[in-house]
Amino acid sequence: MGTVWMRTTAMAVVAAVAVAAPVYLVAQAAPHASGTVKAATGTGLTLTSAAGQDYTVTISGDTKVLVVAPGAAPKDATPGTAADVAMGDKAIVIGTAGDAGTDLKATKVYLMKSAAIAQSHAASEAAWAQGLGGIVKSVDVAGNKVVLSSGMKTITVVTTPSTIVRHYAGDSVNFADAKTAQLADVKPGDQLRVRGTKAMDGLTITADEMVAGTFHNFSGLITAVDASAGTVSLKDLATKKMVTVSITPSSNVKRISTQMATMIAARMKAPAGGGAPAGGGAPGAGGAEGGQRARGGAADLSQMLGRLPAETVAGLKTGEAVMIVASAGTDGAKNSVVTLVVGVEPLLTASPSGEMTLSPWSIGGGMEGGEGGGGR
DSSP states (O other): OOOOOOOHHHHHTTTTTSSSSSSOOTTTOOOEEEEEEEETTTTEEEEOOOOSSSEEEEOTTOOOOOOTTTOOOGGGGGOGGGGGGTTTEEEEEEEEEEETTSSSEEEEEEEHHHHHHHHHHHHHHHHHHHHHEEEEEEEEEEEEEEEEEEEEEEEEEOOOOOOOOOOOOOOOOOOOOOOOOOOOGOTTTOOOEHHHOOOSSSSEEEEEEEEEEEEEEEEEEEEEETTTTEEEEOOOOOTTTEEEOOOOOOOOOEOHHHHHHHHHHHHHHHHTSSSOOOSSTTOOOOHHHHHHHHHHHHHHHTGGGGGGGOOOOGGTTTTTTEEEEEEEOOOOOOEEEEEEEEHHHHHHHOOSOOOEEEEEEEESSSGGGGGGGOOO
């Protein structure tokens, strides 16, 4: 996701101690502001909100500075001092508002150190990268289980009372927009990504956290590109219908070389047991076995997405072959592109029925074979 991502960002961790954007509370609530420390001295700091507003904060000897670890609750904060505050840290400040409306005399500062955020972010990325993903085949709410079709494998996801479940909004491709959900909100056909503890055979995972989403996969030849509107149109191979998708700033648009696409296509055409590509006939169309080969090729492609060169909507041309995974549009809105890969002619030739699909996940690192279970 880069970077759907669906990336599991540090902001998801920071949310435990900082609100999304600094505001001054009204009525009987104490004024407060939150954001990123832009500058700091022993007697004060400048705090920049997510919206870019600067707040001037005065720190006195009576100010309590409390250091909060990523993911911890404010009640678990440890005592600190004004000297602990440094540029790049995250902070939420509670105090007395000044006349300017953007200045505060701090009575309490909750501080999350930038180094701790980076370390937590790296650990979270590693955990997601070692997780599993695929298409939801079934959901057993009473049994606390989800069964995934993950590449050529069937994966059982076991949930516990502490499992965090999130579900993407239909009109968003950002992990930060995923909402806390219940297991019952996960439906067959959803794409799901999970991190947790895997069994020795790799076919069962006890989930610490999982995120699901309803996505569409499209593939075919581009029929129109509107760079100014950020849209791409194509005739989808699977449905034989015309589709128009929107490319947003969060979309992951990549170009694959002909050589690399040909290598993946050759793997798709190889017999299920390995060996040279099968001769004759339409590759990828041989029933369940052909479908497994196609999904295996998608796994290869999904794993290498982060290493492919970026492309822009202006660089896309009519007649080029694309594979797309998109979030479901709402209220008549167009599907928003999560991932688009152009230059995939050899892959679509190997899977002419359109069963070759991408995964939306782009959490980083090499994913296991389930990444290509394809179709947020």
